Amino acid sequence: MVHTWRPITAVIFTLSLMRTAFPLGTEFDNLNGWREVLGELKLVEGAAVLTADPTKAYGEIRSYMTLDIEQYPIIEMNCIDGDYKVYLADTHEQEGEIQYLRIGHKVGKGPARFYLKDLTPWRGRRNVVLVIQTQSSVSIDYIRFIAQGEAEAPIHKVRPIPRYVVKKSSGKIDIDGQLNELAWKRCDATPPIRLTDGHLAALSSTTAKMMWDQDHLYVAIQCADKDVFGTKENRDDNLWEEDVVGLYITIPNSPQHYVEFEVNVNNGMTDLLNIKPSQGLVNWDCRGWEAKVFVDGTSDNRSDEDVGWIIEMKIPLFAIYAQPLLPERAKEKEDQWQSRSGKRLKDPLLAFDFRPKAGEIWRANFVRIDHEKGHVEYQAWSAPIVQGFHVPERFGEILFSDEIVGIQ
Numbered sequence: 001m002v003h004t005w006r007p008i009t010a011v012i013f014t015l016s017l018m019r020t021a022f023p024l025g026t027e028f029d030n031l032n033g034w035r036e037v038l039g040e041l042k043l044v045e046g047a048a049v050l051t052a053d054p055t056k057a058y059g060e061i062r063s064y065m066t067l068d069i070e071q072y073p074i075i076e077m078n079c080i081d082g083d084y085k086v087y088l089a090d091t092h093e094q095e096g097e098i099q100y101l102r103i104g105h106k107v108g109k110g111p112a113r114f115y116l117k118d119l120t121p122w123r124g125r126r127n128v129v130l131v132i133q134t135q136s137s138v139s140i141d142y143i144r145f146i147a148q149g150e151a152e153a154p155i156h157k158v159r160p161i162p163r164y165v166v167k168k169s170s171g172k173i174d175i176d177g178q179l180n181e182l183a184w185k186r187c188d189a190t191p192p193i194r195l196t197d198g199h200l201a202a203l204s205s206t207t208a209k210m211m212w213d214q215d216h217l218y219v220a221i222q223c224a225d226k227d228v229f230g231t232k233e234n235r236d237d238n239l240w241e242e243d244v245v246g247l248y249i250t251i252p253n254s255p256q257h258y259v260e261f262e263v264n265v266n267n268g269m270t271d272l273l274n275i276k277p278s279q280g281l282v283n284w285d286c287r288g289w290e291a292k293v294f295v296d297g298t299s300d301n302r303s304d305e306d307v308g309w310i311i312e313m314k315i316p317l318f319a320i321y322a323q324p325l326l327p328e329r330a331k332e333k334e335d336q337w338q339s340r341s342g343k344r345l346k347d348p349l350l351a352f353d354f355r356p357k358a359g360e361i362w363r364a365n366f367v368r369i370d371h372e373k374g375h376v377e378y379q380a381w382s383a384p385i386v387q388g389f390h391v392p393e394r395f396g397e398i399l400f401s402d403e404i405v406g407i408q
């Protein structure tokens with residue numbers, strides 16, 4: 001029987017909207033009959049979401065599985081009934097300028113390993129995708145990534161949830177995009193946040209700080225950025241289509257509801273109330289939210305080299321804890337109150353104090369989408385690991401402390 005190879009790229013594993021690298025030991029199984037599998041394949045421990053679409057031609061797919069080729073020197077596959085070729089492709093350049101590196105060819109069924117040799121010119125590339133070209137009859141049983149010398153590759157560990165201690169501000173904070181207040185100088189920053197898989201360091205560094213006082217949460221985010229990019233500037237624009245930073249906050253007793261604040265380089269501000277993951281009510285506006293952006297560079301010239309941008313903001317705590325979905329929380333409090341007093345209140349949200357207490361933990365995440373001359377990077381303080389940013393169960397923890405910044 002004479003086989004004919006299908007035109008380039010029978011299957012590419014893609015992740016829509018974001019790039020992800022799969023941790024060592026990640027194994028894709030249940031790929032039998034992958035022709036029909038167009039939906040999601042969830043991997044163990046939430047490592048990633050895999051979407052296989054063998055019908056699509058290469059150029060139609062806009063985002064790809066990213067491989068860290070330093071980390072995965074061996075690709076092991078099992079092919080049930082046919083031949084296949086395996087390539088690496090570099091998609092860093094504009095579409096149409098994709099480079100291929102053929103790394104293996106297997107004829108006939110059975111498992112095979114592909115050793116990534118002579119990768120010198122490919123090292124350090126960050127847009128490497130895995131391309132598997134098959135004949136029409138092939139089924140892939142599994143694909144795994146194994147480190148050289150580690151045939152028994154350890155199952156990856158899910159990134160732990162980070163915690164940030166939010167201390168009290170030691171003085172007045174002017175929301176002017178300058179972090180020259182003593183309190184900011186004394187306030188600890190997060191380590192540079194990583195790509196959304198939680199493993200790869202970001203090209204453009206992002207760090208965040210938070211403080212609070214009786215009524216407000218203060219947030220400072222510092223973004224290194226050689227290509228500060230943004231055209232949008234109106235309230236509630238789709239800022240996530242350009243350079244943007246975001247902050248998600250959820251509160252106790254309301255785990256699936258969270259507020260979202262987005263700010264871009266032109267001081268565009270977008271706020272939403274998410275009633276469940278990715279269902280944001282953009283009409284929700286946070287009264288009293290202030291944000292000021294300082295850009296060290298030019299957001300209207302992409303040919304020069306910029307330094308970065310800073311976001312300083314102040315969020316009224318009331319607007320978060322009294323957001324419209326909180327009546328459940330208020331009802332709980334009111335029921336307790338009624339059982340003691342025998343009365344009911346007209347507006348329990350106003351009557352009870354929902355401010356965070358010292359020792360209380362809320363959930364939050366800082367995220368960033370960074371465009372840099374055609375390359376897009378998705379970053380998160382607490383790695384969502386699965387697709388997209390809207391994974392409230394993966395938000396980090398912010399612990400409200402009575403301690404004042406800079407005072408031990």
Ligand SMILES: [Ca+2]
Nearest residue numbers: 174176178179
């Ligand atoms: Ca300031």
Ligand SMILES: [Ca+2]
Nearest residue numbers: 271282284285
């Ligand atoms: Ca809004």
Ligand SMILES: [Ca+2]
Nearest residue numbers: 298301302306
């Ligand atoms: Ca610029």
Ligand SMILES: [Ca+2]
Nearest residue numbers: 227228243371
């Ligand atoms: Ca940028």
